Amino acid sequence: MSELKKQLEALRLEEQHTRPSRRKWLVLGAALVAVGGAVAAWRVAAGGAPEVETVRASVQQARGSAGSPLLTASGYVVARRKAVVSAKIQGRLADLRVEEGSRVREGDVIARLESADYEAQLARARARVGAVDSQAASAEARMARADADLAEAQRQHRVAEKLLAEGVGTVDARDAARSRLAIAETAVAQARADRAQVGGDLAQAEADVSYARALLQNTVIKAPFGGTVVKKMAEVGESVAPIPPGVNISTSSGAVVALADLDTLEAEVDVSESNVAKLHDQQPAEVVVEAFPDRTYRAVLRQVIPTADRTKATVMVKVTLLDRDDLLKPEMSAKVTFLERAEPGVAESRPIVMVPQESVVTRDGRAQVFEVRQDGTVRARPIEPGSTVQGRVVVRRGLSGSETLVTRPPDTLKDGDAVRVRNGGAR
Numbered sequence: 001m002s003e004l005k006k007q008l009e010a011l012r013l014e015e016q017h018t019r020p021s022r023r024k025w026l027v028l029g030a031a032l033v034a035v036g037g038a039v040a041a042w043r044v045a046a047g048g049a050p051e052v053e054t055v056r057a058s059v060q061q062a063r064g065s066a067g068s069p070l071l072t073a074s075g076y077v078v079a080r081r082k083a084v085v086s087a088k089i090q091g092r093l094a095d096l097r098v099e100e101g102s103r104v105r106e107g108d109v110i111a112r113l114e115s116a117d118y119e120a121q122l123a124r125a126r127a128r129v130g131a132v133d134s135q136a137a138s139a140e141a142r143m144a145r146a147d148a149d150l151a152e153a154q155r156q157h158r159v160a161e162k163l164l165a166e167g168v169g170t171v172d173a174r175d176a177a178r179s180r181l182a183i184a185e186t187a188v189a190q191a192r193a194d195r196a197q198v199g200g201d202l203a204q205a206e207a208d209v210s211y212a213r214a215l216l217q218n219t220v221i222k223a224p225f226g227g228t229v230v231k232k233m234a235e236v237g238e239s240v241a242p243i244p245p246g247v248n249i250s251t252s253s254g255a256v257v258a259l260a261d262l263d264t265l266e267a268e269v270d271v272s273e274s275n276v277a278k279l280h281d282q283q284p285a286e287v288v289v290e291a292f293p294d295r296t297y298r299a300v301l302r303q304v305i306p307t308a309d310r311t312k313a314t315v316m317v318k319v320t321l322l323d324r325d326d327l328l329k330p331e332m333s334a335k336v337t338f339l340e341r342a343e344p345g346v347a348e349s350r351p352i353v354m355v356p357q358e359s360v361v362t363r364d365g366r367a368q369v370f371e372v373r374q375d376g377t378v379r380a381r382p383i384e385p386g387s388t389v390q391g392r393v394v395v396r397r398g399l400s401g402s403e404t405l406v407t408r409p410p411d412t413l414k415d416g417d418a419v420r421v422r423n424g425g426a427r
Helices: 002-010 022-046 116-165 171-217 273-278
Strands: 051-056 058-062 066-079 082-085 091-096 109-113 220-222 227-232 257-260 265-272 284-289 297-309 314-321 333-341 350-356 361-363 366-372 378-382 384-389 392-397 404-407
Touching: 066 273, 066 314, 066 392, 116 171, 265 273, 265 297, 265 333, 273 314, 284 314, 350 404
Parallel strands: none
Antiparallel strands: 051 404, 058 350, 066 265, 066 333, 082 257, 091 109, 109 220, 227 257, 265 314, 284 297, 284 333, 297 314, 350 392, 361 366, 366 378, 366 404, 384 392
């Protein structure tokens, strides 16, 4: 009160016989306004007005054909096309040509295994083919001679038969010719069998060459598809081995590298069973990664996995990213906000008013917020709330988005009450 009295004493005007000027009247009016504000502040303080924190309503723009936020789920950014690359055979790594971050094309050589023993096996198989080729040539020569002997034996047999029929030849000569014919026929059969055996040996030798060549080729590890090396899992000199399918990138032992196609990035999130029914094919969405919270990526729902996780009561949902940049990396934590479909004819960009969830209270069955006015009193504002996304409520009706609201209003707070705003004001 002493401070107030001093201010009032300062405003006393000396008696003048002349009429005050216009400027003096303006000064007097400003002083009275200041005194009125001081008196109102003193009355608020003296009346025990509650001290509150405030927050501002915010406005966001709905982009594209999407509408207001529907629900939010957490998960990770993953590559739809990824693989743990390992050797087809066990061996020791002799050469590694990539590092983390290396980009490769399909068929590019990633690494090589030690191959001296496989090269020796191939050389031995090829030598075996050469030896069998020589045997095949000899078998062909024997077959040709047997065929010639058979032809001569057949000719002599025909002559002996003719001479015997004319009464010139003898039965012994004919029988001798017949015996030589039988021997020639047996020789041809044996030569044919030998040639078939050599042909089988040659086919086996050539198969051995193909097998040895395949083993040698398996020492060269190539990229199964174009992508980026996201993890190097072996060094030169380490032993590697074939890796069964379905292994975890972080725990697979014996693999060479983990490869991912970053052009196929998507988000995998867990959605509560109670919310899955709200989602539909091609549902629009927005993705925010924790590493870059100021960036928003457009996305669309690709697949709802047709089974639930009983331990978490959730269903996995896969979302295709429509916007990509070099900042996105596999296994980044992400939050996906699914958006309601906009009704036909709605403009592509429209404002969405959002307020913190703790500023909304329910009184007499209706949702409302308390707006802080300039005179230090509050005004109860009924609202029509929508969905809740990341702790913020979408306000369909009731606010313009520029209001200063009371955070966590006391149960006793009512329309027209005076309040004291804590230092810092609205957030």
